[in-house]
Amino acid sequence: xxxxxxxxxxxxxxxxxxxxxxxxxxxxxxxxxxxxxxxxxxxxxxxxxxxxxxxxxxxxxxxxxxxxxxxxxxxxxxxxxxxxxxxxxxxxxxxxxxxxxxxxxxxxxxxxxxxxxxxxxxxxxxxxxxxxxxxxxxxxxxxxxxxxxxxxxxxxxxxxxxxxxxxxxxxxxxxxxxxxxxxxxxxxxxxxxxxxxxxxxxxxxxxxxxxxxxxxxxxxxxxxxxxxxxxxxxxxxxxxxxxxxxxxxxxxxxxxxxxxxxxxxxxxxxxxxxxxxxxxxxxxxxxxxxxxxxxxxxxxxxxxxxxxxxxxxxxxxxxxxxxxxxxxxxxxxxxxxxxxxxxxxxxxxxxxxxxxxxxxxxxxxxxxxxxxxxxxxxxxxxxxxxxxxxxxxxxxxxxxxxxxxxxxxxxxxxx
Numbered sequence: 001x002x003x004x005x006x007x008x009x010x011x012x013x014x015x016x017x018x019x020x021x022x023x024x025x026x027x028x029x030x031x032x033x034x035x036x037x038x039x040x041x042x043x044x045x046x047x048x049x050x051x052x053x054x055x056x057x058x059x060x061x062x063x064x065x066x067x068x069x070x071x072x073x074x075x076x077x078x079x080x081x082x083x084x085x086x087x088x089x090x091x092x093x094x095x096x097x098x099x100x101x102x103x104x105x106x107x108x109x110x111x112x113x114x115x116x117x118x119x120x121x122x123x124x125x126x127x128x129x130x131x132x133x134x135x136x137x138x139x140x141x142x143x144x145x146x147x148x149x150x151x152x153x154x155x156x157x158x159x160x161x162x163x164x165x166x167x168x169x170x171x172x173x174x175x176x177x178x179x180x181x182x183x184x185x186x187x188x189x190x191x192x193x194x195x196x197x198x199x200x201x202x203x204x205x206x207x208x209x210x211x212x213x214x215x216x217x218x219x220x221x222x223x224x225x226x227x228x229x230x231x232x233x234x235x236x237x238x239x240x241x242x243x244x245x246x247x248x249x250x251x252x253x254x255x256x257x258x259x260x261x262x263x264x265x266x267x268x269x270x271x272x273x274x275x276x277x278x279x280x281x282x283x284x285x286x287x288x289x290x291x292x293x294x295x296x297x298x299x300x301x302x303x304x305x306x307x308x309x310x311x312x313x314x315x316x317x318x319x320x321x322x323x324x325x326x327x328x329x330x331x332x333x334x335x336x337x338x339x340x341x342x343x344x345x346x347x348x349x350x351x352x353x354x355x356x357x358x359x360x361x362x363x364x365x366x367x368x369x370x371x372x373x374x375x376x377x378x379x380x381x382x383x384x385x386x387x388x389x390x391x392x393x394x395x396x397x398x399x400x401x402x403x404x405x406x407x408x409x410x411x412x413x414x415x
Contacts, residue, residue, distance in 0.1 A: 008071030037359020198310025
């Protein structure tokens with residue numbers, strides 16, 4: 001029997017652990033550092049920080065781990081895959097060099113430009129003066145992205161000059177050497193492609209997903225790490241999905257190969273479908289959260305075999321369900337994302353049953369972070385899945401907050 005190590009602590013890693021535990025080959029999953037909500041049978045929590053690469057490597061060696069799956073982005077950009085491979089350990093994720101696709105917005109934009117992959121026009125700037133001059137080139141609305149990891153919250157959109165200048169003053173006061181990527185605002189419909197990329201260019205694409213970044217209903221309020229998601233997207237045709245893959249995914253994988261930074265792991269392509277076709281918003285180098293919570297349960301095969309086949313340079317069986325919509329609503333601490341208040345009781349597995357719950361910021365049964373858990377339902381249609389989730393949440397006594405309109409775009413979007 002096999003042992004799997006998942007590196008990360010959130011609901012995404014909880015969903016990964018549950019997916020691996022379905023494999024008849026896997027008898028134990030260890031999550032480091034995990035959280036107190038992960039109490040599934042055959043799941044073990046080891047409190048090692050994701051940034052302690054040496055301790056994680058030693059854990060994998062001591063526990064005779066057969067496969068490590070890196071869930072979160074920070075250890076990837078620090079080089080955990082390089083560290084593990086040097087020790088002869090099987091690990092699924094990109095190298096430190098390949099992780100620059102997410103770790104450096106400017107690296108990604110330079111690559112997109114060099115290889116003519118459709119994306120927003122942009123300019124990378126390193127000073128207040130250079131940033132101040134850009135509205136004349138792009139106009140408003142305007143998008144700014146801090147170079148580096150942002151945990152899904154590094155994108156700011158400005159409707160006017162005053163908002164933009166206030167932002168620049170704040171950024172460059174905190175860090176006079178800040179690097180910003182300033183982009184034109186793309187209009188269209190946004191969705192995500194997740195590609196499991198193996199050795200020798202072998203790729204398995206998951207069902208498409210759409211998440212909801214804004215904190216409040218009707219897409220109001222600040223960007224967050226994600227308030228909910230649903231999958232698959234019935235309003236994207238197979239031909240449109242293939243077009244996005246052909247124009248945005250395949251070329252970047254070829255580009256990474258050409259740059260001697262071959263990509264292995266989860267490639268997350270953020271897509272904006274515009275009037276002129278699909279364009280890249282961003283690339284990430286891991287599953288999205290909360291998208292993972294609605295995508296992973298759709299896999300009907302042996303996920304351990306799928307990942308090991310990809311690491312061996314073989315195409316695994318792409319066995320995804322096609323009959324239901326999976327929809328997840330994220331429960332957050334009051335005050336999230338600016339000033340989350342800890343201490344609220346967190347719904348239990350029993351309270352949520354028969355729906356699924358994936359835990360994130362949980363300590364001793366109480367909220368201990370910003371995003372606390374994701375509650376997931378599946379049904380034949382998006383509307384039915386919505387109804388199931390919100391019916392359940394309406395009868396649970398909790399001080400946690402959530403959006404009430406996750407999945408609302410499913411009936412509006414027609415590409």
